[in-house]
Amino acid sequence: MPVSQIRGCIGCGNCVKACPPDVLRLDNATGKAFIAYPEDCQICHLCRLSCPVDAIELTPDQHVPPIVSWG
Amino acid sequence: MEEERGETPKGEAPSSGYSRRDLGRLAGLSALALAAPLIVTNQSPSTHVPKPGGWHSSDILVIGSGFAGVFAALEAVRHGMTVTLVDKGTVGWSGLSPWASDSRPFDPSIYDRKEWIDNLAINTEWLFDRKWMDIFLDESMEIFDILERWGCHAVRPFERSTVFRRLLEDAGVTLVERVMVTSLLQDGAGRVNGALGFTYDDSQEPCAPVRFAARAVISCAGAGAYKSPGFPNWGQTFDGDALAYEAGAWITGKEFHDTHPTFSKNPAASYDGWRWAQTVKGAYVMVGPPEPLMGGLTLGNAINVSHGRLMRVPGGGPGGEPPPEPGVPRKPSPHEIANRNYVGKGFLARSDLTLDFGGPPEDGSVPEQGFRVGGATAGMGVHKGEGVYCSDYSCGAAGVPGLYAAGDALGSMLCGPLYPGRGFASFGSAIQGRRAARSAVEYVRKAPAARIDRAALDRKIEALFAPRTRKEGFSPAWVTQVLRNTMTPLHILYIKDPRRLDGALASIEYLRSRVVPHMVAGDGHQLRVAIEAQNMLLNAEMKLRAGLFRTESRGTHFREDYPFRDDANWFCLVVMRKGEDGMVLEKRPLPDAWRPPAAMAYRQRYPRVWPGEDAQLQSRGIA
Numbered sequence: 063m064p065v066s067q068i069r070g071c072i073g074c075g076n077c078v079k080a081c082p083p084d085v086l087r088l089d090n091a092t093g094k095a096f097i098a099y100p101e102d103c104q105i106c107h108l109c110r111l112s113c114p115v116d117a118i119e120l121t122p123d124q125h126v127p128p129i130v131s132w133g
Numbered sequence: 134m135e136e137e138r139g140e141t142p143k144g145e146a147p148s149s150g151y152s153r154r155d156l157g158r159l160a161g162l163s164a165l166a167l168a169a170p171l172i173v174t175n176q177s178p179s180t181h182v183p184k185p186g187g188w189h190s191s192d193i194l195v196i197g198s199g200f201a202g203v204f205a206a207l208e209a210v211r212h213g214m215t216v217t218l219v220d221k222g223t224v225g226w227s228g229l230s231p232w233a234s235d236s237r238p239f240d241p242s243i244y245d246r247k248e249w250i251d252n253l254a255i256n257t258e259w260l261f262d263r264k265w266m267d268i269f270l271d272e273s274m275e276i277f278d279i280l281e282r283w284g285c286h287a288v289r290p291f292e293r294s295t296v297f298r299r300l301l302e303d304a305g306v307t308l309v310e311r312v313m314v315t316s317l318l319q320d321g322a323g324r325v326n327g328a329l330g331f332t333y334d335d336s337q338e339p340c341a342p343v344r345f346a347a348r349a350v351i352s353c354a355g356a357g358a359y360k361s362p363g364f365p366n367w368g369q370t371f372d373g374d375a376l377a378y379e380a381g382a383w384i385t386g387k388e389f390h391d392t393h394p395t396f397s398k399n400p401a402a403s404y405d406g407w408r409w410a411q412t413v414k415g416a417y418v419m420v421g422p423p424e425p426l427m428g429g430l431t432l433g434n435a436i437n438v439s440h441g442r443l444m445r446v447p448g449g450g451p452g453g454e455p456p457p458e459p460g461v462p463r464k465p466s467p468h469e470i471a472n473r474n475y476v477g478k479g480f481l482a483r484s485d486l487t488l489d490f491g492g493p494p495e496d497g498s499v500p501e502q503g504f505r506v507g508g509a510t511a512g513m514g515v516h517k518g519e520g521v522y523c524s525d526y527s528c529g530a531a532g533v534p535g536l537y538a539a540g541d542a543l544g545s546m547l548c549g550p551l552y553p554g555r556g557f558a559s560f561g562s563a564i565q566g567r568r569a570a571r572s573a574v575e576y577v578r579k580a581p582a583a584r585i586d587r588a589a590l591d592r593k594i595e596a597l598f599a600p601r602t603r604k605e606g607f608s609p610a611w612v613t614q615v616l617r618n619t620m621t622p623l624h625i626l627y628i629k630d631p632r633r634l635d636g637a638l639a640s641i642e643y644l645r646s647r648v649v650p651h652m653v654a655g656d657g658h659q660l661r662v663a664i665e666a667q668n669m670l671l672n673a674e675m676k677l678r679a680g681l682f683r684t685e686s687r688g689t690h691f692r693e694d695y696p697f698r699d700d701a702n703w704f705c706l707v708v709m710r711k712g713e714d715g716m717v718l719e720k721r722p723l724p725d726a727w728r729p730p731a732a733m734a735y736r737q738r739y740p741r742v743w744p745g746e747d748a749q750l751q752s753r754g755i756a
Binding site for chain 1: 310334363623
């Protein structure tokens with residue numbers, strides 16, 4: 063899976079703003095970030111790079127493995 | 134997997150709008166690896182079309198906040214305009230800007246102008262726009278100095294978001310973020326005078342329409358790809374092209390393609406391929422002039438593979454030895470090798486700059502990459518090569534008053550129909566953003582106040598939210614997958630043949646006419662995905678039609694049935710716009726003075742050899 067885990071979130075919302083394909087959201091109840099749409103993650107790591115407490119983990123595989131063109 | 138409420142993924146993905154059954158009786162997220170379902174039941178259909186909030190009114194609306202949008206907005210403010218800047222994501226984070234790091238400013242104290250132009254002519258197969266390049270050569274050092282002054286060279290690429298935000302806020306630009314613009318508003322005379330978008334983040338409030346009124350609109354909405362496997366295109370889905378096309382603008386450059394690679398192991402892990410570009414601190418200033426024959430980003434490797442010559446080149450991303458190309462006698466120049474290896478100061482043309490690559494990967498590991506594979510950017514064109522067509526260098530959309538475009542949203546052919554080397558993109562965007570703003574300011578000073586056609590706006594709002602109110606229909610995720618699987622394979626966009634293009638076109642037309650009108654969206658995110666799918670499908674049709682239209686081969690457009698450059702008939706751009714019965718395609722000739730010199734032999738003009746080209750030239754008597 064791509065963005066796989068958020069541990070120790072402080073609820074700053076940086077990752078939600080940084081994520082280009084809208085994978086992450088803030089939970090209304092807890093005020094913390096959660097992975098709402100993991101199938102749309104493009105493994106760009108901007109969430110992780112924007113996180114001030116290094117709470118986000120990613121893996122390099124996508125839910126639906128993409129086909130490539132050649133090679 | 135640890136289930137910690139609010140932090141880890143929720144097994145049922147309840148907010149996606151799919152039922153548990155639709156997701157294939159999943160047990161945890163692994164079931165999402167299955168193909169997206171075709172027909173889904175909307176688990177939370179909207180019972181009504183939401184009412185829009187108030188208007189955002191300003192003299193100029195800028196769409197997109199990358200290099201082009203930031204330069205456009207600041208320039209418009211400098212001329213006394215009120216400016217609203219709307220972005221699908223967040224300032225400096227969306228689009229290509231959070232990782233753009235190459236720069237190729239033309240420093241006349243180091244470089245020879247004629248050498249740059251001559252090299253570009255050969256490499257771009259004579260199709261680059263010489264006037265845009267002149268503008269680039271004149272203004273790029275100024276952009277470099279501005280970025281230096283702003284502090285952009287002292288931070289990593291994604292940290293420019295902080296710099297951009299401070300500048301925009303200090304200038305009094307109204308920022309509207311996390312709003313996707315879906316259509317432009319026009320008055321009775323066709324003048325663009327506003328836009329409609331929506332909020333897709335419905336975690337606090339239900340998603341709702343957002344309305345903009347402006348005397349002019351500058352589209353800096355970037356390029357796109359089909360949710361690319363392995364390249365940092367991220368949220369880019371040709372939104373600017375779709376907005377402009379529906380408003381009646383001409384779109385150009387769709388027959389040409391980017392050919393950046395990814396790697397065979399985990400091809401979608403874009404960060405693993407482009408890590409250096411996202412984390413480097415400082416500006417890369419490319420060494421030397423653009424190469425006359427830069428290797429690696431042409432169709433060479435695709436052609437090899439298509440002929441059964443399977444080139445196993447280790448590693449993805451840039452750098453390393455590019456795969457050999459058929460029939461191109463070339464040796465990399467020392468500059469090319471220096472640029473390819475991008476090691477410390479050896480990479481810099483200016484000795485007063487330093488680069489900090491930030492050391493090895495954070496966790497110390499080097500990901501296993503496997504072999505280089507093609508098509509990491511499926512659907513993407515060449516930087517600046519595709520987008521809104523402008524005939525007079527004003528950045529104005531030909532035939533659509535009040536609409537301007539800049540950066541990758543503008544089809545300026547600044548650096549040709551194939552990648553002629555790194556470093557043109559972000560500087561080109563900045564230059565064009567500034568220029569678009571100057572033209573828009575001039576227009577706004579004479580333009581009438583925005584008169585909004587309320588009835589048309591209501592119809593647009595209803596159409597926009599239709600997928601939210603449908604109870605059952607096609608899943609946008611399924612549509613996206615079918616699109617990707619139709620357009621990505623080697624033999625459709627890269628190695629072209631009219632029968633294959635027609636076959637793909639029939640499929641894309643079916644999706645556009647029979648599936649798109651029945652897509653469902655269970656929430657704001659799904660609605661965004663649905664509209665993105667629509668925009669990507671429009672682009673797919675444009676690319677297939679342009680590919681059929683240009684009956685020659687040039688740059689990154691290769692027709693197996695026309696494997697040669699046809700200067701007599703095709704020294705031109707292809708433009709397209711929305712007609713009564715679908716897309717209308719036309720040629721736009723380039724100035725005769727830009728043609729290759731008549732005295733130059735064919736193989737001197739075009740050193741790259743297409744398979745089957747020599748036989749064609751012989752039978753047609755072209756020397």
